[in-house]
Amino acid sequence: MNARLTVAALLLAVLPVVATAQSGPVARGGYEIETLSTLLPDFPTAITLDDVGRVYCITTNGGIYRFTPPFGGALQAPELWFDGTSTLLPYCTAATWHAGKMYVGHRGKISTIEDTTGDDLGDTVVDIITGLPSGVPPFTADHQNNQIVFDDAGHFYFGIGSQTDSGPETQPWSATIMRADADGSNLQIHATGIRNAFGLAFHPLRGLFAGDNGPNYLTGGPDPVDELNWIQAGADYGYPDYYGMPPAGTGTKNPAFQFPAHAAPTGMTFDELGQWSGQDGDLYVCLFAMGAGAIVRVSLDQRNGTDDHDGYMQAIAFNFTTVIDCRFTDQGELICADFLQKKLYRIVPSDTSRIRLSGPTRRGDLISVELEDPNEAGDYLVCALSDSETPPLLLPNGEVFHLNVNTYAFNYTTAPNNGVLGFPSPFLDPTGKSTGYLYIPDEPFLEGLTFSMGFVSVQIPGLTFGSVSEPLPFVVLPSE
Numbered sequence: 001m002n003a004r005l006t007v008a009a010l011l012l013a014v015l016p017v018v019a020t021a022q023s024g025p026v027a028r029g030g031y032e033i034e035t036l037s038t039l040l041p042d043f044p045t046a047i048t049l050d051d052v053g054r055v056y057c058i059t060t061n062g063g064i065y066r067f068t069p070p071f072g073g074a075l076q077a078p079e080l081w082f083d084g085t086s087t088l089l090p091y092c093t094a095a096t097w098h099a100g101k102m103y104v105g106h107r108g109k110i111s112t113i114e115d116t117t118g119d120d121l122g123d124t125v126v127d128i129i130t131g132l133p134s135g136v137p138p139f140t141a142d143h144q145n146n147q148i149v150f151d152d153a154g155h156f157y158f159g160i161g162s163q164t165d166s167g168p169e170t171q172p173w174s175a176t177i178m179r180a181d182a183d184g185s186n187l188q189i190h191a192t193g194i195r196n197a198f199g200l201a202f203h204p205l206r207g208l209f210a211g212d213n214g215p216n217y218l219t220g221g222p223d224p225v226d227e228l229n230w231i232q233a234g235a236d237y238g239y240p241d242y243y244g245m246p247p248a249g250t251g252t253k254n255p256a257f258q259f260p261a262h263a264a265p266t267g268m269t270f271d272e273l274g275q276w277s278g279q280d281g282d283l284y285v286c287l288f289a290m291g292a293g294a295i296v297r298v299s300l301d302q303r304n305g306t307d308d309h310d311g312y313m314q315a316i317a318f319n320f321t322t323v324i325d326c327r328f329t330d331q332g333e334l335i336c337a338d339f340l341q342k343k344l345y346r347i348v349p350s351d352t353s354r355i356r357l358s359g360p361t362r363r364g365d366l367i368s369v370e371l372e373d374p375n376e377a378g379d380y381l382v383c384a385l386s387d388s389e390t391p392p393l394l395l396p397n398g399e400v401f402h403l404n405v406n407t408y409a410f411n412y413t414t415a416p417n418n419g420v421l422g423f424p425s426p427f428l429d430p431t432g433k434s435t436g437y438l439y440i441p442d443e444p445f446l447e448g449l450t451f452s453m454g455f456v457s458v459q460i461p462g463l464t465f466g467s468v469s470e471p472l473p474f475v476v477l478p479s480e
Contacts, residue, residue: 025293025338027317027347030277030470036335036344037076040065044337044344046095046147046267047327048102055327055335056081057344058095058104062088064113064122071333071346082113082122093198094158096148099182105145105158108134110184128184133160133171143174147267147325149200151208154182157190157231159197159210166195166215167240175239177210177231193237193252194229199267199286199325206281206300207231209256211265214243223261228285228298230256230309256309257298264288267325267337275332276349277472279357284316284334286323293320295336295347301360304480310360312450312475317347352376353469355453357438363479364442369421371455374432376466379457381428383436385421386452386471399468401456428457446476 027033042059049055055067062084067076082102084092094105102113102122110129113122135142143161150156162175169175172189177197179190197210212227224243230253238252246252259265268285271278279299287294295318300311317323317336326336334347352375358368371383384401393401423436438453440446452473457466 023319025317025320025323025345028315030350031316031347032350033317033345033347034072035075036071036346037067037078038343039075039077040342040344041078043339043342045091045093045324045339046105047325047335047337047344048095048097049327049329050097051100053330055329055344056095056097056102057337058092060091060093061085062090062092062106064095064102064104067344069329069331071329071335072348084113084125087125091144093144093146094148096150096156098150098156099154103148103156105148107144108132110145110148110158110180129180129187132178133163133174135161135163143196145178146196146198147200149202149208150182151202152204155179156182157200157202157208159194159200161196161198162239164240166218169240177208179233190233191231191235191237193235193239193241195239197229199265200231201268201270201283203270203272203281203283206270209268209283211259211268211285212237212239212255213264214261216262218243225255225261226259226263226265227255228257228259228265228283229253230302230307232307254308256300257311257313259285259287262289264290266323267327269327269334271328273328273330273332274356275328275354276334277353277355277470279361279474280359284326284328285313286326286336288322288324288339290322290340292318293323293338294318295320295323295326295334299361299474301362301477310362310477312477314473317345349470351467351469353455353457353467355455355469355472357453357472357474360477361440361474362477363440363444363446365440365479367438367440369423369436369438369453371423371428371434371436371469372432373428373457373467373469376457376459377428377430377432379428379466380426380460381423381434381455381457383421383423383453383455385438386454387449388452395456395465395468396463397465399456399465401454401468440476442479447478448476450475 064082065078066081089107092106096103116124132145134144146159148158177191180187196213200210208231214224266286266288283298296313298313300309322339324339354372356370452471454471
């Protein structure tokens, strides 16, 4: 999150919120978005879930509010789990549940909060890390320590923003990713050269990722891109010397993915349980982008033998005012928070159908494709590819199947020996799944093009149409 967020928070602490002209966030086809709560009394900055699936949201002034599932339908009133207005230092930017405790990040500190009285509310605060660069004298900028994420070995990581807009930095912990043990001990710099990593996400197979927000006022050329970085111990990611792709031979790491300038990546989360359509290891990223916020799905593939990645993104929901964080529930709901609107939203797929791609969508690769719809087990299925989401086929049940089988790149119905989309069985099995494959021809003209995949289930006899999947887009990546 760049400096503009904290400046906005400072202004909004004393000024009323002015209603925007937008009509609220909108989900892409195949998803639905609804408001979970409109009653947060302050600006939300982070979301976390406890071990039984309850959702917690921390606000800038230190209030931590709880929401209990099931979600959907009526708006929920926030339950105050802990009032940190007198014990936590604004601005509070992190809340992560781990091993029965809430880990919170607030200005210059990492603290834990737990319930010691047995009333299921937080009551005891313990500061486990203090003295972090925090944008107050003698420092000159307004970045501080940000969101917290744990790895599967019990260490936690957090970013500390720069103390200047574009360097140089005088504090060794500024513009870094820090690592510590769960009790706050063994605090150390894990990676450097990251101007302001607000959100981080850890995947047990893919590792640690963090966003980075470029300078606000850099002169001498176009505004630099914002970044998504694959974080490795001891690595340097370029700030303040390089933004985006650094020159060869500098010893700094390339970004895994580049966002447009001032998109402002904030909170992010992996779909670890594979509950949504997409590819293995998809990362969902909030783009704060004041007034034009979005949640995007970023699909990444690491190039063999290198630290570099290829990837692409698709918007899942857009038209937020300032979306700042998101987390998946065990029920496949994506809970997200809009900072300026003081609202929580819930995004869910609009159907039970899923398409999962395993493996990179590279030229010349054979990809495993899993179709799933537990509500339509045993149905015949029709799966198709298209170079567009728009040519619709209106089905008798009133739903629209967006895809056709005659896309110019994957015309497997007429070209001999070009069975690019194959399923050993044309039926969903008794669990509602079918696994096949997609072969992407090794043709240079395909590189960078976007295609979509979808399926519809059909009951035979009777030709009754069942579930229609979302059109899942993918981009053909370069061959290795």
